[in-house]
Amino acid sequence: HLARSLPLPSERDHLRPRIDLVVFMIDIKSKYSLKNVETSLTHVDASFFLGKVCFLVTGVGRVNACSIDTNAVCKLGEAYCSPVLFCELELEEIRVATAQRLLRMLQICAGHIPGVSALSFVSLMRNSDDY
Amino acid sequence: QENVDPQKTAFLLRKAWALYSVTPLYRFRRARLREYARLLSAFIAAEKQKGLAVEVGAELDIKVALSSLADLRGSELDQAALLVQLSSRSRASSRNSEDKLVWSGWFCSVFGDDLSENMPEDFTSLPLFLSHGAESYMSLVGSWFQKTFDCCFRRLAISPLSLSWMVAMWAGCTLDRAASAVELVFSVPCLSQPLDISYAIHPEDAKALWDTVQKTPGEVTQEEVDVFMDCLYTHFHRHFKIHLSAAKLVKVSTAVASAHCDGIVKILHSQYLPGVLTLLTELAISQIQ
Numbered sequence: 001h002l003a004r005s006l007p008l009p010s011e012r013d014h015l016r017p018r019i020d021l022v023v024f025m026i027d028i029k030s031k032y033s034l035k036n037v038e039t040s041l042t043h044v045d046a047s048f049f050l051g052k053v054c055f056l057v058t059g060v061g062r063v064n065a066c067s068i069d070t071n072a073v074c075k076l077g078e079a080y081c082s083p084v085l086f087c088e089l090e091l092e093e094i095r096v097a098t099a100q101r102l103l104r105m106l107q108i109c110a111g112h113i114p115g116v117s118a119l120s121f122v123s124l125m126r127n128s129d130d131y
Numbered sequence: 132q133e134n135v136d137p138q139k140t141a142f143l144l145r146k147a148w149a150l151y152s153v154t155p156l157y158r159f160r161r162a163r164l165r166e167y168a169r170l171l172s173a174f175i176a177a178e179k180q181k182g183l184a185v186e187v188g189a190e191l192d193i194k195v196a197l198s199s200l201a202d203l204r205g206s207e208l209d210q211a212a213l214l215v216q217l218s219s220r221s222r223a224s225s226r227n228s229e230d231k232l233v234w235s236g237w238f239c240s241v242f243g244d245d246l247s248e249n250m251p252e253d254f255t256s257l258p259l260f261l262s263h264g265a266e267s268y269m270s271l272v273g274s275w276f277q278k279t280f281d282c283c284f285r286r287l288a289i290s291p292l293s294l295s296w297m298v299a300m301w302a303g304c305t306l307d308r309a310a311s312a313v314e315l316v317f318s319v320p321c322l323s324q325p326l327d328i329s330y331a332i333h334p335e336d337a338k339a340l341w342d343t344v345q346k347t348p349g350e351v352t353q354e355e356v357d358v359f360m361d362c363l364y365t366h367f368h369r370h371f372k373i374h375l376s377a378a379k380l381v382k383v384s385t386a387v388a389s390a391h392c393d394g395i396v397k398i399l400h401s402q403y404l405p406g407v408l409t410l411l412t413e414l415a416i417s418q419i420q
Contacts, residue, residue: 029291029320031360032377064288064392065379067295069353 006040020110028059051118053082061088148261150287150394152415155254156280164197205242212239234264241408258415287394291380298383299359303341310334310386317378
């Protein structure tokens with residue numbers, strides 16, 4: 001399900017299937033997209049941040065069109081305990097690889113992979129400094 | 132900050148310079164400038180013979196002058212700037228006629244310690260190159276330097292993020308004379324016809340805004356630049372209901388300097404010349420690394 005921002009309209013709540021993974025897309029060329037994501041984050045229930053949220057930064061191939069500070073995005077990921085993926089949608093191989101990664105994450109979040117749960121993402125994110 | 136003699140640097144002001152990043156020069160010797168000038172001159176003449184020449188008016192002899200600008204540097208660790216000037220004298224005109232400057236370019240490094248720190252002996256670090264004049268001359272000069280000193284020139288593009296740093300820093304500069312407006316030009320993506328939006332702000336308002344945002348004089352942080360830009364975006368949205376933050380910032384203009392994302396700058400004020408060059412040197416170095 002694709003949405004421009006959160007919260008999702010309440011009218012369709014009863015028709016909506018269970019949400020397993022929320023991917024926030026940030027376009028490196030648009031400061032507005034980052035602001036939009038920051039506002040939408042406040043509408044997400046806290047339980048999702050146990051591995052069911054990830055940030056996808058697109059357009060990273062064009063370094064010269066960068067309008068946002070990537071450090072800020074990484075800090076956002078840390079603040080919300082969620083992984084940050086970088087990709088370039090204009091390149092087919094990277095687009096396909098990213099889609100495969102997201103699909104894999106979704107399978108784990110939906111409980112389709114035995115022995116691995118969404119909580120694993122959170123522990124993988126911990127810095128080696130913490131040990 | 133070093134005091135740069137305004138006389139010597141007057142030629143830098145009010146000209147549109149195309150920016151390049153240059154990797155370190157191998158076996159460049161300051162003492163051999165005159166010899167290099169001869170070699171470059173011969174190279175240009177030879178290329179012209181081959182028909183790879185430059186302009187109409189092939190009657191023109193191109194004279195090359197190389198000089199060092201000792202004042203144009205940040206610290207003692209920086210190399211002095213190197214100026215390359217191409218002048219022409221028409222063969223048809225009299226012997227006493229003046230040479231006409233047709234192209235100039237200069238290498239410089241202002242506080243370029245990041246690159247020059249661990250530089251091996253034979254290498255000279257002058258990461259920023261600025262060119263003014265016909266692109267064809269730039270090609271010739273660039274090829275000669277690349278061949279002779281095994282370096283690499285690359286156009287230096289300026290990202291919207293860097294442009295927003297520039298406009299925030301330069302809008303905050305104190306100027307004694309009346310300043311021109313602070314202008315930001317945005318290009319709107321994904322439209323069938325390209326649309327440019329120009330946002331002009333009174334320089335005193337822009338400076339007042341920056342003064343409320345900046346916490347430590349002399350220090351600029353990413354957060355402060357973000358707050359400054361957000362205020363401008365919000366103000367614009369309030370009036371026009373357009374989110375400039377979704378558009379691409381392509382050009383900024385202030386009374387101190389103006390910069391375009393294609394890597395073109397114009398410096399208007401000698402007082403802030405070192406500051407502007409420091410920023411550009413930093414951009415050049417990050418493109419090289």
